[in-house]
Amino acid sequence: MEQDNPTHVVLLSSPGLGHLIPTIELAKRFVLRQNFKATVLAVTSQTSTVETHILRSSLCRVIEIPSSAIFHQNDRTVTRLCVMMREAKPAIRNILSKITPRPSAFIVDIFSTESIPIAKELNILTYVYVASHAWLTSLLIYSPVLDVQIQGEYVDQEEPLKIPGCDPVRPEDVVHPMLDRTDREYKEYLTTGRGIPLSDGVLINTWEELQHKTLQALGEGGLLSQALNMKIPVYAVGPLVRDPELETSDSTPLLLTWLDEQPSESVAYLSFGSGGTMSSEQMRELAWGLELSERRFVWVVRAPMDKAADAAFFTTGSSKGDEVEKYLPEGFVSRTLGLGLLVQEWAQQIHILGHGSIGGFVSHCGWGSTLESVTNGVPLVAWPLYAE
Template sequence: MEQHKPTQVVLVSSPGLGHLIPAIELAKRFVVHHNFKVTILAVTSQTSGRETHLINSILTPSLCHVINIPSPDMTGLVDQNDAVVTRLCVTMRQAKHAIKSIISKITPRPSALIVDIFATEAIAIARELNVLTYVFVASHAWFLSLLLYSPFLHHKIQGQYVDQKEALKIPGCSPVRPEDVCDPMLDRSDTQYAEYLGLSNGIQQSDGVLVNTWEELQFKTLEALREGGLLSQALNMKIPVYAVGPLVREPELETSSVTDSVVCWLDEQPTESVVYVSFGSGGTMSYEQMNELAWGLELSGRRFVWVVRAPIEGAADAAFFTTGNKCNQVDEVVKYLPEGFVSRNKKVGLLVPEWAQQVTILKHRSVGGFVSHCGWGSTLESLTNGVPMIAWPLYAEQRMNATMLAEELGLAVRPKVLPTKKVVQREEIARMVREVVQGDDENAKTNRVRERMKEVQRSAIKASSEGGSSYVALSHVAKTIVGADGPN
């Protein structure tokens, strides 16, 4: 379609790699497939070394214009003990003035504003400019359904959700077990719970919702969310919901001595023989659990690449705002591992401090399993590369993700206890690793998980390809934006 002026879209991302990375990939789709100009307003935490590195190094300047908005002054508004959702919501609220100032100076005037779920208060800016607004949900449709229905649950259910004896029912969707609710619902007296309920109301003020999933993966839930669906009727929701995923990174282009050494090591290993262990950009564990994990990997007898981070007692998301700032040398982390662990496993294991180029690793032929915190970004990277998972949920909506992966989709195995509630013992860790990573030809479950993962991988690739369900959905959004912009 020939245009006299480019269609300009502004995309607002809140702090955290789990929000920024899919926002970047969404922006790229608009640029590459629809010839849009996209400006990303990335509100940063100013505490994560990897976040800054990603913005400065991984983005392709010719594709997207990125404006880094430093985290506003939060003095007196939050403290270090406040939960992640509280801090994110307050950060984005305080950044609203800067967001408005930047948008007002962009020329030509943006045709649409796309915000993530923590930036819905910026919808008012788009209304003043009389442009379309979409909310981008970096997670999946089941999480979206729970988020949107939470204000109704708030009035229907007395007491704490985690104390309920029955699953939380959502019209037209799978029920959510009380122990699987997302973090803000764990304590209704915490400030982040009120912030969370506000997110639900904010989403429905938009002109549509883009979700990082695809039709074939979550057809039932997506149908419930759309006009005429049971959940949509219960919510009296009129806005369209588009499945535009999976939005995942391509392998990183930059090279480093660490990446080169990991790839060289993987090149020497047999096909699908290595388990990759990483808990994302924010996940942490206790010293005791770190020891059990080390022993479990050793007892499994499988090769491994482990992205190690110093243990932290307390919150499972304690590294959310500080990833990449500490323990950038293996020697700094070894002191937390069992005595002799490194020397005993030097031929079969590789330790990587703090951060690894995950997509590059998951794409490698020698990787046969992934011990993951089940962040949705990491989950999609595993699915699109056909790597079976060991689900190890830590925070946010990851318990929902783990349940969906293991019990509904058959793409993962999981421990019998929640890692945030009890220590997962070494014997169970060893069992799960052997169950997922090839080596026992008689294990029928291993074959089922792996075969099921390959099916979903093909489905994901097809959805994102030209003519696929997600490609078509995003094309519809693009046409709507162009149409609303009027003649050029």
């Protein structure tokens, strides 16, 4: 590749750290390993201080597209994401048509598939980057078929949902947008699934040894691809996780100093994703469990929300000082002083999981957290909340 004319890749991310971080990590790989030029278009919610920090500290060129989308009060997260990305299309079109050097490829996340035609019109190759795993990808792109085949709610079915070439999905295990077929979120989810095969290829943050069967079904000539008449390549590009050497945080040195003082594999790390929230009762019970266990811990805490488990999705890192302490059992902080640490809202997780004193990870098991735990060899205790 000529140094003075590098391949230029443009990546599009929807709001939320679970989408933004994997997109930036993929962009970094293009820059550091392939010597490509990479530009990230980030549609932002403008409500998260951590989101702002990550955008400002990226090694790649980042163009922010602030969202001014208006929602109905009952709109769920997937609906909001799809609306935000849909309303950003004029700005995306304007940037893509003017950006230099001319992009060789345009890579969108799963909530941005409606932007694929824009790149097609500009004669730019388009790819979908699935920051999750291959099984979810299979369910997502096959959902429009299931929508026609199955009557009634999926959770009421007596038999597992069958996906050609893949493990079946138990009705009770379907993703959140499939729980209520009358909700707008379900319709937005189907639109996303229909959009993926319109691309020139799919990138999935997994690897062959982990999900060989599903990747084979998704690949060209696989049973699922044949069933959908999908004739595009599918690439396993993972595991893509953050590089600790490239991550910094004001709170990290103090936290790591405390971890350095703890015995090997003696600390439980608890975090429930970039936007996960517990109910008040769950938070109190977890606090009592930690205290009574008398085990060392690092707990990433945020204010509880009894209405929705993903209530902090658009506001990560926005709590103030001691706001969370009032939701914990009285005296919990003083009684566990020295035994554990509370970290407000968000932590540099890759630093923590890579530390030798961490012996286990209590997680909602989002794919990013799962990958970081697996690649660091840290055992997981699963507490599903949302998007796991």
